[in-house]
Amino acid sequence: MPQCCSRGCAISDTDRYRPGPRVRRPLVRAWAGLLLAAGFVAACAPGPIPTGTTNGPSDTPAPSVAVSAGTAALSAAPIVTPAPTPAPLHAGCPATTVNNRPSTSQRSLHAATTNWSGYVARSTRSFSCIEGSWTQPAVSCPANGSASLAMWIGLDGESGPSRATLEQIGTNTDCVAGHARSFAWFEVLPADRFEQELGLPVDAGDKIAASIGVVGRSYKMVIENLTTGDVVDTFQHSPGAKRLTAEWVVEAPTVGCPSDCQVALLASFGTASFTSARVVLAGVTGPIGDGRWTRVRLDLESRSGIVKSKPGVVARDGASFAVVWHHR
Numbered sequence: 001m002p003q004c005c006s007r008g009c010a011i012s013d014t015d016r017y018r019p020g021p022r023v024r025r026p027l028v029r030a031w032a033g034l035l036l037a038a039g040f041v042a043a044c045a046p047g048p049i050p051t052g053t054t055n056g057p058s059d060t061p062a063p064s065v066a067v068s069a070g071t072a073a074l075s076a077a078p079i080v081t082p083a084p085t086p087a088p089l090h091a092g093c094p095a096t097t098v099n100n101r102p103s104t105s106q107r108s109l110h111a112a113t114t115n116w117s118g119y120v121a122r123s124t125r126s127f128s129c130i131e132g133s134w135t136q137p138a139v140s141c142p143a144n145g146s147a148s149l150a151m152w153i154g155l156d157g158e159s160g161p162s163r164a165t166l167e168q169i170g171t172n173t174d175c176v177a178g179h180a181r182s183f184a185w186f187e188v189l190p191a192d193r194f195e196q197e198l199g200l201p202v203d204a205g206d207k208i209a210a211s212i213g214v215v216g217r218s219y220k221m222v223i224e225n226l227t228t229g230d231v232v233d234t235f236q237h238s239p240g241a242k243r244l245t246a247e248w249v250v251e252a253p254t255v256g257c258p259s260d261c262q263v264a265l266l267a268s269f270g271t272a273s274f275t276s277a278r279v280v281l282a283g284v285t286g287p288i289g290d291g292r293w294t295r296v297r298l299d300l301e302s303r304s305g306i307v308k309s310k311p312g313v314v315a316r317d318g319a320s321f322a323v324v325w326h327h328r
Contacts, residue, residue, distance in 0.1 A: 089231050091209040091224040093129035097284045102318025103291025110297045115263050117300035117309040117323050118249040120158045121279055123293040126243040129213035129280040130155055133226075134171075136182060137269035138204035141175030147267035147328060149173045150251040153210050153277075155219075156238075157189065158245040158296070165189060165241040169210050169221045171202050172253070175267050180204075184223050188236045200225055200232045209276070214243070246279045248288070250309055250323040252300060265328040266300070266308045275320040289318030302327075 121127070132153040139149055152170025156162040169186040172195070184200035200223055202208070207226040212219055219238055224231040252266040277288050288295055299310040311323045 089222065089224075089233060091131065091211045091222040091231065093131045093211055093213055093278065093280050093285060096280055099284055099286040099290055100317070102287055102289025102314070102316075106289055106291045107294045108297065109294060110299075112299045112301045114303060115252045115254060115300060116247075116249050116298050117251075118247065118274070118298055118311055119277070119288050119314065119321060120248075120296040120298060121246040121288055121290075121293045122159065122296060123244055123246075123281060125281060127155060127246050127279045127281055128243070129211065129285075130246045131209070131211040131276060131278050132248050132274050133207065133209040133276045134272060134274050136171055136202055136204055136206045136208055137173070137272045139173050139175065139180050140268040141178050141180050142265070142328075143178045145265070146255075147175040147265040148253045148255065149267040149269050149272075150249075150253050151208075151272060151274075152247075152249055152251065153212065154247045154249070155212055155243045156241050156245055158247055160244060162242045162244040165238050167212055167219050167221070167236070167238050167241065168247075169212060169223050170249075171208055171223075173204075173267060173269075180267075184208075184225075184232065186221050186223070186234060186236070188219070188238050191236075191238070196234075198223065198232045198234070200230055201228060203227075213280075248274045248277045248321075249298075250300070250311075252308065266325065268328065269325045271322050271324050273320065273322040277319045277321070287314075287317065287319035288321070289314050 130153050134151050136151070137149065139147075141147060150170060150172045152168045154166055154168030154170075156164075157166030157168070166187070166189040168188075169184075171182060171184050173180050173182045182202040182204065184198040184202055185195040186198060187195045202225060206228065208223065209226055210221075210223040212221050214220075215235070217237065218235045220233060220235055222231065222233040250269075250272050252263050254261055255264045256262050278285050279290075279293075280286075281292060284292075286292060295314070297311055300308045302308060306327055308327045309323050309325050311321050314321045
């Protein structure tokens with residue numbers, strides 16, 4: 001049975017804390033600088049006039065040795081090490097060996113679902129990271145009623161042992177009374193009942209990049225608006241996740257749950273394109289078209305067989321494709 005929620009039953013027939021952007025500031029060391037300055041000033045101040053008696057054949061007074069308080073303060077001041085500047089946060093998988101050549105003999109399948117369209121990579125070994133980019137579509141909203149569109153990347157959720165969990169991050173556009181509202185979100189199933197909205201501004205035409213990577217026992221989920229430069233990340237747990245499937249999906253979300261779960265009308269979007277669609281397996285990054293896994297093309301159809309959206313062929317780079325809207 002599909003697991004319904006307010007936005008999407010994203011386990012293939014298929015749902016989708018509000019962390020803000022991380023703000024990093026280096027530790028202020030002003031106190032150390034002031035202490036050093038005070039030490040140098042005291043050290044350079046004139047000391048007492050030396051006095052003494054004749055010592056031996058010379059009539060020159062022997063100088064006394066005075067240790068000033070400033071010198072002591074200088075020697076006691078701590079050595080200041082500047083705080084390291086953190087690396088800028090960006091969406092994307094870690095650098096690995098890269099296979100940029102799609103296979104000409106990759107096993108490929110074709111299937112239909114009632115809410116997903118796009119591509120899936122199926123493997124017998126666990127993926128460690130997924131990444132992808134897209135341009136947020138401009139949708140045509142109906143004058144009355146509602147319609148929705150979601151674009152996302154994810155791990156698990158499509159088939160076999162991976163079907164019980166799903167880790168996903170993406171964008172959504174909802175049409176209400178003729179007006180469109182877009183936002184970014186993430187969701188981890190089965191823990192999240194609904195998608196978790198993120199504070200990332202999203203408008204039609206914005207270039208979006210996202211990634212999900214395994215870090216220890218957590219999932220680092222990042223979404224970045226490349227047009228505005230805004231970026232948000234969150235760390236989540238997904239116990240029992242197998243990570244045997246990876247997805248790049250345009251979805252008609254499921255709404256009205258739990259009392260009346262229904263697949264929403266698919267907002268008219270024309271054409272939506274994914275690029276940089278890659279995953280990491282055993283330390284090597286590869287595109288959808290990599291021969292180490294099976295490629296599955298998914299069409300979105302109503303239960304009566306009406307095609308609502310479908311992806312085209314994977315491009316020659318093996319990492320990009322377009323999904324075309326056909327029907328609400």
